[in-house]
Amino acid sequence: MNRIQLSQGGGGLESQALISQLFYRYFNNPILAQAEDAALMTLSGSLAFTTDSYTVSPLFFNGGDIGKLAVVGTLNDLAMRSARPGCLSAGFIIEEGLPYADLERIVGSMAQALQQANAQLVCGDTKVVPKGAVDKVFINTSGVGQVQCQPAPGMNQIQAGDALLISGDIGRHGAVIMAAREGLDLTTELQTDCALLWPQVDALIQAGIHLHALRDATRGGVAAVLNEWAQATGLGLWIEEAYLPISEPVQGLCELLGFEAYDLANEGRMLIALPKSQVEQALSILQQLTDSQQAAYIGEVRAAQPSRVVMQTAWGTQRILDWPKGELLPRIC
Amino acid sequence: MSLVLKDLFDGFRDPATLQALAHQIEQAAARLSKPLRIMEVCGGHTHTIMRYALPQRLPKNIEFIHGPGCPVCIMPKERIDQAIALAQPANHILVTLGDMLRVPGSTQSLAKARSQGADVRAVYSPLEALSLAQQHPDKQVIFFAIGFETTTPMTAALLAQTEALGVRNLFFHINHVLVPPAVSALLAEQPCHIDALIAPSHVSVITGAKIYQPLLARYGLPMVVSGFEPVDVMQSILQLVEQTLAGEARLAVQYSRAVDWEGNLKAQALIARFFEPRAMFRWRGLGDIALSALQLKAPWQTYDAEIQFASLLSNQPIDDHKLCICGDILRGRAKPQDCKVFAKGCDPERPLGSCMVSSEGACHAYYRYAKVTQIEVEVR
């Protein structure tokens, strides 16, 4: 089997070959093709800039892989500030011995995600490190995009009286990764939710929805985002537990391993704070798009119970929804 | 593995059923002459009660006392120190279940020991310990076995396989504890604040409901073996109120979908082959309780880590922080928020006492679901 070797990250001939045969072939665009030390771009207006590193294990999972994640994750961070997908950088840290076919598959899904998003990868870097120095491959991506809303959505605009929406069913990405690590076979039932959020954000902006705040619920899940918002705003977030969309396989896995779906990571779900008067309009827009058909109203922002997330159960009792804690470990009895 | 688990809980969280039960309990409880203090023995029930905020839908004269039923919470610090000591030698691998990792011993937790280089593995199934021993014939693999009657059969099955395969490098540190002696110790204390018991169903799936018969005979209080879904717990509460009103003390089985009188006889035989009661076991928060835990029988001592590695292990008791009132909480004399350090010096990240350790401990459940005060019910 063809495997990545240390020499392919050494900056010499072998590196050049890897770059031109793999990266240039998949990411081909005029800016990247300049092949200089830095990409030149002409940008104007208000810009959003973000970075994230991707270390997911396993590399390949139901419905996605680390490559798709590395593009989608960073573009989603841009979208949360109403920034249209623009330019991306990518840094690869590859463990010696990674099968070439795996790397090609990862690069291929990055290219596909970029194309879907209408974004460009304009610069990159590759390092190969000795076996054991990283686990297979880590990818860092940074992204720049043009901000479409003024002011850009942000926590500081959340107000008492705002409604809270979720763009789809929760916990799927976390559940898929967990199931893969536990060797549970869920092949047909459960796919990651990893998807671009920009089409949803764009549609909402076009319709004139006032997006007070957006946040993709990645690590720490919905519980972490809600708690962050509650703490930053000093307001109470009141959530109706029964309204949170959770698919059956995710609920099943949570029962099995002792987790709560709202603590699990998502890679294509966002929380939206917006004026209550626009809830129906926003939901009808989202529900027409493939990745947000299950978008739902989940609760509202109030002055009561400052800095807390209050979960209202289906039978009218209330409790606190706390930050997810520590390593996710299952209960044992 | 199939993930059609819906059957297990579907319907047992139904809001309409819960509302109806709440209403029935309210009507029945109005006729009680004094408050009914119910101990839910198992941490799983504590978790359900707090997660679904059941007390908010129950009349004020139904009180809960959160019992000692969480095998992680009741593990005394010296035994966690023993686990850490067993993980230290370079040729040792310590294997345990995930929840155990975060539990602090006297100076550190297993997770911390792991980050400092000790080989500690968290597994979901005890059988993984056997494959580890087979993969690493040059290492001594020690399985730190924890749990109530529910998990003992798995450890017994692991022992049976270890013996059958002639694996010689797998050892057992046994911390299996028994529900009835601990409950009995609490009920025997005077004054006793416990009027009725909710007993865990999963224990009785193995042991049968019969293990509670001696408690009933000795203390004569209403008991229900209950499932873990909110509807199960509410049904059990209703049964306990009704028994009390009728002046009865019976052992009822609410969770009849999997529990019978005798339990799983095969599993019981397997346990009896390897285990016998330990003269004394120290429960974190409750102290020494005679015959409340298991140990390996004499013929299996070659597998017993406590004997084989005795030179590494200290048995010196280590007490919890002096401000900790877990013992009083377990006895129904106090609630978590009565503790001076609750949610201040003591939280799930840095637990000072046993009840804050795992998500099934009373303080942890209060912290997670109700924070400092019970939140007020607000009408929309």
Ligand code: SF4
């Ligand atoms: S809050 Fe902490 S210290 Fe206080 S009783 Fe609970 S566990 Fe013990």
